[in-house]
Amino acid sequence: MSFVIRPSREDDLEHLYEMAKLTGGGFTNLPADRDALAGKLATSAKAFANKGDELVDETFVLVLENTETGAVRGTCQLMTQVGQRWPFYSYRLNTLTQYSKELDRTVRAEMLNLVTDLEGCSEVGGLFLHPNERAGGLGLLLARSRYLFIAMHRARFAERVIAELRGIIDDRGGSPFWDGVAGRFFGMSFQEADYFNAINGNQFIADLMPKHPVYVAMLDDDAREVIGLPHPTGRAAMRMLEKEGFRFENYVDIFDGGPTMLARTDDVVSVADAEPRTLDTVDGEAGERALLASGTLTDFRCCYGRRTVEGEEIAIDDAGAQALGVGKGDTVWSVTR
Template sequence: MTFRIRAARPTDVEAMYEMAKLGGSGFTNLPADRATLRAKLDRAAACLADPRESLPDGPGDELFVVVLENVATGELRGTAQIFACVGRGGPFYSYRLTTLTQHSKELNRTFRAEMLHLATDLEGSSEVGGLFLHPAERAGGLGMLLARSRYLFIAMHRARFAPRILAELRGVIDERGGSAFWDAVGGKFFGMGFQEADHFNALNGNQFIADLMPKHPVYVAMLPDSARTAIGMPHLNGRPAMRMLEAEGFAYEGYVDIFDGGPTMTARTDQVRSIAGAKAETVAHIAAPEGHGPVRRVLAATGRLATFRCTLGEVTQGADGLVIDPVAAAALDVRPGDTVWHVDR
């Protein structure tokens, strides 16, 4: 069974909706709402239709959506998103966790207080998000293919993306779909539960945060234990994603999601492993790589913008160029003379 990543199309809306219904609470970038998904896919299609190598004012408010497709059946089994520059269309809020140290001579004691500050420090970064893989396909490296394909897309269109990149991981959500962090912080000021606030954010954006969220720091010690322990912790299902991000060079630097307290991972874009290691080469032969030299298992991609495609395959370095296996070549629809970007699996 062969899978490939391709750019999403507006006609994918029903398949996206079916996946969104499986996503659960806290999945802001993939809401189970047809109108919102349709608008998202239309926006992505418009971005894909812009042929410029780069935008005159730097990375813009662009969205790119990719899907995981079964080559044989055309069935969609996953999706992921890339935001070229967050904070262009509206403020991008995070909480930043800091420590204030104070000393009392009279008590001869030093006190260290952790505080959460509402911040827009990460505005101007690119973002990878919206990663969803169908539960039936969470094996065989497909999650890795889906996640890392975004980095090849960025490498292939590097001028459209920012020097820094981030990824927000879903935070701790209880069995009822609630968030102890939201209940202790945001819920005090908005008069709505976590699921309602998260759904509203997915459909309407987070300007209401700017309107109602207090601007003063929140002292972590004043929160209940359940909220404190959720700060910077990923959802149980998000821990593999966190490990993948760390393997790519992302790190947690004290920024957390304003809704559920989940960690925001950041990296320098050019230092992300799959971006720094990506190479573009011309296909010389389509053949079983064995016998042509050392065989490497790679993520391979081709195309530009709307014609982007990515799959797993085997390659080797021939005397006159890249040798790629026939199954991967068919999934990518490449022929000798075409350019393929690849990075070691």
């Protein structure tokens, strides 16, 4: 069975909609709404059609396709510059230290401050793999294909890149963080707010969210204990991000309190290590396992394969060449698996 990452198409809508219904909520970039998904696919098509080489506000949607059946079994997204159409809000967890001379006592209080510090960053997000395919490293292929795409189109992305991880969601589909913080001001459940945000953007946060810092000690235990924690299904993703050089720098999502990971784009391991080489040989006995990629924009393809590197040339295995649709003399990008 062979899988390849490719750009999304308009006829991927039903596949994405069926996967969106499996997310369980809290997945803003993949809402279970056909109109919203169709709009996202249209936006992505426009980004892929743009032949320019400058940083503008764009969204690229990639999909994981089973090349034997044609079924779409996963998806991921790249946002080139967040916070351009409406503010990109985060909570920043800070510590306020105060001292009383009369009591000879120092008190340190953790506070959540509403900020737009991450505005202008690129973002990797929207990663979802069908539950039946969560084996064989396909989640890793989805995740790292985005970094190869960035390396291949570097001028289209910002100097910093973020990744938002879904926070803790309870068995009812609610968020302890939302219930303990923002839910008190909005009069809507987490699911309602998350869906509204996915469809309409988060300007309503700017309109209604109190701008004063929130003292963590004043939150209930359920809300306080989940700040900065990823959903159990996102722990592996957090480890993958850390291996790529992302770090948690005390930014959390305003809806569910999940961690926002941050890195310098050029320091992301798979961006820094990705190199283009000329395909010299298609060799069934090619050496080490690797991620292989070729093409630009609408022709982009990424898959697992094997490679042997010699100077400026590369040899790859038959399956990899077939999945990418490349032959001798074509350019192939790669990083070690």
